[in-house]
Amino acid sequence: MTDLRDIVAAASSAPSAHNTQPWEARIRSDAIELGVAEGRTLRVGDPTGRDTVLALGAWTEAAAAAARARGRALDVQTLPALADPAVIVRAERRDPVARLTLGGEVPVQRTALDRRLTYRGAVRRVPGFLEAASAVVPPWIRLVPIAAGDLRRLSALGTADTLTRPGVAEELASWLRLSPQHPRYGLDGLSDRVLLLPPRLAALAAPFTRRRRLRDGAARVARIGGDLVRRVLLEVPVQAAGEAADADHFVLVVESDELDLGTGAALTRILNSPLGLPAETVFEAGRALMRVWLLAAERGIAFAPHSEVLDSALAQGELQYRLGLGRRTVPLFVTSAGRPLAVPPRSPRLG
Ligand SMILES: Cc1cc2nc3c(=O)[nH]c(=O)nc-3n(C[C@H](O)[C@H](O)[C@H](O)COP(=O)(O)O)c2cc1C
Structure with a gap:
């Protein structure tokens, strides 16, 4: 029997901006209700909700691929909350944005989910x-x-321009995990390893991502163009x-x-x-x-x-x-x- 829990677990490998993993999947007897998790949207950096909706779509496709790998189709019904900024941008409400149910049998199809x-x-x-x-x-x-x-x-223009928007650098810094000492190092966000940061640069920058006053100060510097902080904060690896x-x-x-x-x-x-x-x-x-x-x-x-x-x-x-x-x-x-x-x-x- 296909277990919806296995499908939810496989879908969690989906990509999301800053690795926020904004999805929240609740299993209701025969359906998965997909919602947006509180505190996992980018209110400042993604004010239209574009990246959150793309990530929810990617999660759903990952779930469908996981179902196909088990020989089942997945029926997807989107719900009105998908268009509601209170849900998508601010995640103030937890109304489901889509309902997913297992459909008929289909030929088993291999998936590359674990190789993405x-x-x-x-x-x-x-x-x-x-x-x-x-x-x-x-x-x-x-x-x-x-x-x-x-x-x-x-990319350079976009980076520089985005940085001038108040709050963007602070929000991004809050998703950086530049040292294994960070309490959320193995859970979410962008680590020094995935950003391919040289260890010394990561060690230098790590305190700025964890202590709020340092972070806000660094963000101020970033706004006026501090190159080191800009590179670290805006995911521009040394070798792009x-x-x-x-x-x-x-x-x-x-x-x-x-x-x-x-x-x-x-x-x-x-x-x-x-x-x-x-x-x-x-x-x-x-x-x-x-x-x-x-x-x-x-x-x-x-x-x-x-x-x-x-x-x-x-x-x-x-x-x-x-x-x-x-x-x-x-x-x-x-x-x-x-x-x-x-x-x-x-x-x-x-x-
Ligand atoms: C909608 C969307 C936007 C993204 N934008 C960026 C980006 O601007 N820069 C970047 O380095 N990665 C970007 N990513 C990739 C994510 O950072 C990445 O998927 C996430 O950290 C999880 O890593 P994984 O894909 O290796 O599982 C984006 C991903 C998605 C789905």
């Missing part, structure tokens, strides 16, 4: 990956390549994956014209909303993103995401311009991808 990789070091491009990845996303999603030089520039000569770099975009989102005022309202899309569309895009990430895993390819490009209106605007993307094309995720040249460290998990 995020790696911020040097990689080598694997030819043909983007073409193969385009085949596992729905027709309203496109994976648009971006040149390495453009991404590097936009974006620097690798031959990685793939791409943007996952939603072509809203390909969806039935209405016309006139109704459509304008959606395009002008904080997410720029209906929440269910972003959730579905999170599921597609996870399918692409798992396809990568099957080929030994790791992702090095660059959300800073979308977190800054300046950088995002320039991205749309450089790639010739119109207003109805909404970018949701930016990443580099390639086969790591060293063994990637594992991210911590709550369990």
Whole structure:
């Protein structure tokens, strides 16, 4: 018999921004109710909830992959709370955002869940990956390549611009785990190991992430451009994956014209909303993103995401311009991808 608890455990390997693991799965007899865990959203860094909804979608796809590996389909029903900022952005309420139930029997399908990789070091491009990845996303999603030089520039711009927003550096610092002495070192957040920080830099910076007064002081310095703190706080490793000569770099975009989102005022309202899309569309895009990430895993390819490009209106605007993307094309995720040249460290998990 398929146990929903096994599926929930396997899905906890899903990716999330800053490794916040924002999901909360409750088992109700024959269903999994998926909600958002208190204190695990990025209220300042992710004010639209984009990354939280993508992570919830990725979690759901991971659960579906775990069910398929056991020969079962997973039926997914999204609920109105998915579009509620009180749930998605602030996690003040714990209403479920989706309900998952086991469906009929399907052919057993192997999953690469335990091989999925995020790696911020040097990689080598694997030819043909983007073409193969385009085949596992729905027709309203496109994976648009971006040149390495453009991404590097936009990443620097996004990083600098994001840093000037009050509270962003403090929030990020609260998710850094730079020393094994940190009480949450093995549980969540970003460790010195996954950020590939040199030990001396990590040791120097660790106190700034744990003591509030030091952290707030460091964030003030970061705001005026302190380079060392900026590197540590904004996940820019000394040797960025974006620097690798031959990685793939791409943007996952939603072509809203390909969806039935209405016309006139109704459509304008959606395009002008904080997410720029209906929440269910972003959730579905999170599921597609996870399918692409798992396809990568099957080929030994790791992702090095660059959300800073979308977190800054300046950088995002320039991205749309450089790639010739119109207003109805909404970018949701930016990443580099390639086969790591060293063994990637594992991210911590709550369990
Ligand atoms: C929506 C989303 C946005 C992310 N943005 C970034 C990012 O900007 N920079 C980065 O280094 N990693 C980013 N990541 C990767 C996470 O940091 C990573 O998934 C998390 O730390 C867990 O590690 P794992 O993927 O190795 O399990 C993002 C992941 C998701 C799902």
